[in-house]
Amino acid sequence: MKDIDYADILREGGFKDVTPLKPGGQRRVFRAKHSDYPEEIVVKIGSYRVKRQLQRIEREVNLLRGIDSKYYPKNYDFYTLNDSKFIVVEEYIDSEPLHTCFDKFQKPAEILSLLKELIQGLRILWEEKRTVHRDLKPGNILIKPDGSPVIIDLGIARLLDLESLTYTFALRGPCTPPYAAPEQLSNRKTKISHRTDQFALGIVILQLMMKGKHPFDPYDSRSVEIVVENILSDRWDRTIIERSEFSQMFPLVTTLLGQEPHMRYRTPDMLLEEINKCMESLK
DSSP states (O other), X not given: XXXXXXXXXXXXXXXXXXXXXXXXXXXXXXXXXXXXXXXXXXXXXXXXSSHHXXXXXXXXXXXXHTOOOTTSOOEEEEEEOTTSEEEEEEEOOOOEEGGGOGGGSOSHHHHHHHHHHHHHHHHIIIIISOEEOOOOSGGGEEEOTTSOEEEOOOTTOEETTSOOOSOTTOSSOSSOGGGOOHHHHTTOGGGOSHHHHHHHHHHHHHHXXXXXXXXXXXXXXXXXXXXXXXXXXXXXXXXXXXXXTTGGGHHHHHHHTOSXXXXXXXXXXXXXXXXXXXXXXXX
16 A cells, blocks of 8 residues: 555544655554644554464554653554554654664764663663564664664564564564574574674674674675575674774674674673773773
């Protein structure tokens, strides 16, 4: 269905000033206004084919409703329509995706400060909610005008205390392959933990160092298959952190990108301790 069709559905539901934003996953995303909600909102509308898809959406909504933090958007509403469509209403945040503003985080101190804030936000998921994001990437990290991050799109988050919604026979677990940990790419469901998100963070901070270039795609092939093969084979561009400017971050990055979960940081505190050590070395 085209954006204009979705927009018409929203207008019929009382939404005004409906402006399309970039599509997210199987949804269309709009900026809008409605008399029942705060001045500006984000409205996500999409469809589901099977009950399992609806369950993922419901879990995402319930998860956001249980979080009150500057690091996540607020959820205002969720409901289904009678033709297997759903609508999610969230807080609108004045921001831009990280992939459009890599240039704001070029120096080691800037990258480390961003990473530290991301960990502070993610530990809410990891520790309080026993949840793994599973889809951390520049497009799911919003940067506000003051430089602080907001983490979005919990659509494939894994709630560790609930039954898995991923089919065991699937060759690959839910993920965005170029930012997925090896255990996601091989669907090793029992290995999914907060350490899975650490791998994605390792890719993101290397991308910042490399001014947007993907570390597992050193020749800029832009081939998902090549990136996946390189992730599974532990082949990434190490030259950037061998330079003097970033050399103090070598232990941090190599641990985040450990091939097996047990090779990464056991706790968020251990990760934060390493980040603080790197920041101290810059003084």
